Amino acid sequence: MTESNPNTAASPETELSPSALSVANVSKRYRTPDGNVQAIDDVSLSLAPGDFVALHGPSGCGKSTLLLMAGGLLSPDSGVLEIGGEDPYALGAEARAAFRAERVGFVFQQFHLIPFLDVLDNVLVGELAGTSTNGEFRDRARELLDRFQLGHRLHHVPSKLSIGEQQRVALARAFLRSPALILADEPTGNLDAENAAIILEHLGNFAATGDGAVLMVTHDDRAKAAAGRSVEMREGRLV
Amino acid sequence: MTLHRLILREIRHRKVNFALSVLGAAVAVAAVLSTVGALRAYDRETEAVIDEMEEATKAEMAKLEDEIRKSMKGLGFNLFIFPEGQDLSEVYAEGFASRTMPEEYVTKLAESGVVTVNHLLPSLTKKLEWPEQKRTVILIGVRGEVPIAHRSPKAPLIDPVEPGHLVMGYELHRSLGLKKGDTVTFMEREFTIDDTYEARGSKDDITLWMNLGECQEMLDMKGEINAIQALECNCATVDRLGEIRAELGEILPNTQIIETQSTALARAEARNQAAATSRAQIEAKEEQRARLRAEREKLAGWLLPVATLVSMIWIGLLAFINVRERLPEIGILRAIGVKGRTILGAFLGRAVLAGVVGGVIGVVVAKVVKLPSVDSGPIIESGEWIAAIVTAPLLAALAAWLPSLAAAQRDPAEVLRHD
Ligand SMILES: Nc1ncnc2c1ncn2[C@@H]1O[C@H](COP(=O)(O)OP(=O)(O)OP(=O)(O)O)[C@@H](O)[C@H]1O
Ligand SMILES: [Mg+2]
Numbered sequence: 266m267t268e269s270n271p272n273t274a275a276s277p278e279t280e281l282s283p284s285a286l287s288v289a290n291v292s293k294r295y296r297t298p299d300g301n302v303q304a305i306d307d308v309s310l311s312l313a314p315g316d317f318v319a320l321h322g323p324s325g326c327g328k329s330t331l332l333l334m335a336g337g338l339l340s341p342d343s344g345v346l347e348i349g350g351e352d353p354y355a356l357g358a359e360a361r362a363a364f365r366a367e368r369v370g371f372v373f374q375q376f377h378l379i380p381f382l383d384v385l386d387n388v389l390v391g392e393l394a395g396t397s398t399n400g401e402f403r404d405r406a407r408e409l410l411d412r413f414q415l416g417h418r419l420h421h422v423p424s425k426l427s428i429g430e431q432q433r434v435a436l437a438r439a440f441l442r443s444p445a446l447i448l449a450d451e452p453t454g455n456l457d458a459e460n461a462a463i464i465l466e467h468l469g470n471f472a473a474t475g476d477g478a479v480l481m482v483t484h485d486d487r488a489k490a491a492a493g494r495s496v497e498m499r500e501g502r503l504v
Numbered sequence: 505m506t507l508h509r510l511i512l513r514e515i516r517h518r519k520v521n522f523a524l525s526v527l528g529a530a531v532a533v534a535a536v537l538s539t540v541g542a543l544r545a546y547d548r549e550t551e552a553v554i555d556e557m558e559e560a561t562k563a564e565m566a567k568l569e570d571e572i573r574k575s576m577k578g579l580g581f582n583l584f585i586f587p588e589g590q591d592l593s594e595v596y597a598e599g600f601a602s603r604t605m606p607e608e609y610v611t612k613l614a615e616s617g618v619v620t621v622n623h624l625l626p627s628l629t630k631k632l633e634w635p636e637q638k639r640t641v642i643l644i645g646v647r648g649e650v651p652i653a654h655r656s657p658k659a660p661l662i663d664p665v666e667p668g669h670l671v672m673g674y675e676l677h678r679s680l681g682l683k684k685g686d687t688v689t690f691m692e693r694e695f696t697i698d699d700t701y702e703a704r705g706s707k708d709d710i711t712l713w714m715n716l717g718e719c720q721e722m723l724d725m726k727g728e729i730n731a732i733q734a735l736e737c738n739c740a741t742v743d744r745l746g747e748i749r750a751e752l753g754e755i756l757p758n759t760q761i762i763e764t765q766s767t768a769l770a771r772a773e774a775r776n777q778a779a780a781t782s783r784a785q786i787e788a789k790e791e792q793r794a795r796l797r798a799e800r801e802k803l804a805g806w807l808l809p810v811a812t813l814v815s816m817i818w819i820g821l822l823a824f825i826n827v828r829e830r831l832p833e834i835g836i837l838r839a840i841g842v843k844g845r846t847i848l849g850a851f852l853g854r855a856v857l858a859g860v861v862g863g864v865i866g867v868v869v870a871k872v873v874k875l876p877s878v879d880s881g882p883i884i885e886s887g888e889w890i891a892a893i894v895t896a897p898l899l900a901a902l903a904a905w906l907p908s909l910a911a912a913q914r915d916p917a918e919v920l921r922h923d
Contacts, residue, residue, distance in 0.1 A: 329921050330921070333917045333920065333921060336839065338838075338917040338920070339917040358844070359844075362843050362844075363843075365839065366842075370840075371836070371839050371840060373920065375832070377832055377920075379510075379833050379837075380517065380833075381513045381514050381517030382510070382513055386505050389505040390505055390510075390842075392505040392506075393506075393510065393842045393846055394840060394841035394842045394846075395841065438840070450920075
């Protein structure tokens with residue numbers, strides 16, 4: 266599949282280890298009473314650890330759909346999808362939830378912070394997913410928040426933060442468990458240039474460690490530029 | 505980060521929704537407990553009222569009884585034991601019985617251990633012509649009181665008359681000009697007059713009393729008597745005569761007993777009347793209160809389920825609103841791997857907490873608030889308020905079950921796609 270798609274050119278050494286994300290001939294059709302929508306049509310895409318890929322295209326072309334499938338939240342109709350060499354859709358619902366908790370981090374345009382939890386708890390909310398609630402991630406959360414210039418805001422609720430700060434909290438939440446894959450849907454869509462740049466820098470840094478890959482949906486040219494690779498989508502297909 | 509922390513933080517954040525859920529549980533618990541408690545308080549009150557009435561009746565009865573006892577003292581004989589078959593209308597017409605019974609009856613009675621009567625006095629009475637004086641007299645043979653074997657001797661009410669002696673009623677001694685110590689001839693025998701009575705305005709005024717044995721001999725009725733007089737024991741209860749008849753009937757089956765009217769009897773009747781009236785009043789009171797209680801029970805009968813149901817619908821609705829408000833939160837939590845049952849736990853835990861807090865508040869309210877028309881506050885047993893505090897969270901969880909389940913099963917992709 267890698268040969269057939271020019272967008273998946275990967276360095277020889279990463280080809281040996283399992284890719285962070287591998288999408289092979291995946292299709293998705295939404296069925297509605299008013300007719301069916303072919304949201305994704307035979308898409309193949311591969312991200313190696315260290316990749317930072319921007320996904321762009323017109324509204325309604327299927328970017329969010331692809332991202333949700335890549336995150337183990339929406340099962341494809343056909344094709345195979347693997348994260349770190351493992352197919353999340355081969356797992357049961359509970360196991361897939363645990364799989365997501367460990368392997369995937371999400372960042373959204375709307376941040377989706379929990380309004381009644383303070384900054385630290387928002388970052389640690391992933392602890393609710395799993396077995397470890399003995400505080401093993403506390404130090405990691407503080408370290409991330411320090412790195413994101415939020416060390417002095419640990420006990421503030423999201424509504425007390427600026428927009429940029431809120432997105433950095435969401436970013437820290439996504440990074441907490443050092444996932445193999447970060448999925449970001451328009452992470453800079455609500456931000457000014459300065460804050461967008463900070464977020465893009467952190468995403469770039471994450472990819473640069475080579476531990477995980479970033480797939481980012483964006484309309485923003487600066488964001489496309491920040492990503493190492495850019496993929497375009499039209500009517501459910503990569504072009 | 506733990507689930508209970510999430511629950512508590514959320515409650516602090518959405519105070520109004522939680523407070524309204526608590527209110528729903530509290531109102532239901534308070535309504536149920538105060539209704540149950542008021543019913544019980546009403547029952548206790550009824551008991552107290554009835555007890556008090558019974559107490560008052562008892563005191564009144566004791567007073568009347570005492571009066572009867574007092575008036576019984578010095579009353580004289582008021583019971584007559586006649587032979588069986590004696591026509592009582594003859595007794596009332598003539599003043600004495602014509603039939604006779606063996607004199608041993610009195611001995612038998614005295615030695616029987618009888619308890620309901622005192623002072624046994626056998627007599628033989630006959631109306632006849634005093635041959636020497638050509639006038640009608642009533643002759644009564646008496647032998648004095650027969651001591652009752654098992655009792656300590658009491659002062660006799662009537663003294664015996666010695667053989668050869670007579671006691672004379674007023675009309676006789678006055679018209680014959682006789683006095684104490686005089687001698688007189690009666691049916692060819694000589695008698696000394698022992699005593700003469702003052703006027704009594706009754707048959708006594710034409711009565712001659714003599715020794716029973718002598719009387720029997722003169723009338724040729726050896727060993728026979730026609731009445732035993734007795735004084736009823738003042739220890740007898742309301743149905744004195746019934747009791748006396750029952751006891752004497754056992755000992756002397758071939759007799760009948762009558763009781764003469766007296767003030768004591770009248771008072772006893774009054775007491776019986778008073779007892780009956782009090783009993784009727786108590787019954788009326790009991791009935792009135794039972795009726796009111798039945799009404800309240802009916803009210804409680806529909807209030808309890810309705811209060812519970814309304815409160816559950818209320819809590820369910822608030823849970824539904826809460827779930828609606830928290831859809832983005834549910835979406836992101838599910839996306840980052842929080843399991844469906846953890847989400848379920850977060851919503852149910854919240855409902856349970858509302859139930860616990862509401863239950864406690866409801867109990868406090870029920871204990872403090874007095875319902876009108878019940879004088880004392882409600883009486884709630886500890887088992888009941890513990891049950892309320894246990895049940896309220898269970899029912900709250902049940903009420904919030906469907907919205908919570910819907911939250912847990914919410915598809916996160918559905919929520920997050922439109923971002
Ligand atoms: N639940 C659904 N039922 C039916 N059609 C859907 C559903 N979700 C998405 N679609 C359709 O699928 C197509 C792809 O949607 P998607 O949200 O992935 O687009 P997108 O590229 O993310 O758009 P945007 O840039 O506006 O976010 C669209 O035509 C959309 O209308
Ligand atoms: Mg989209």
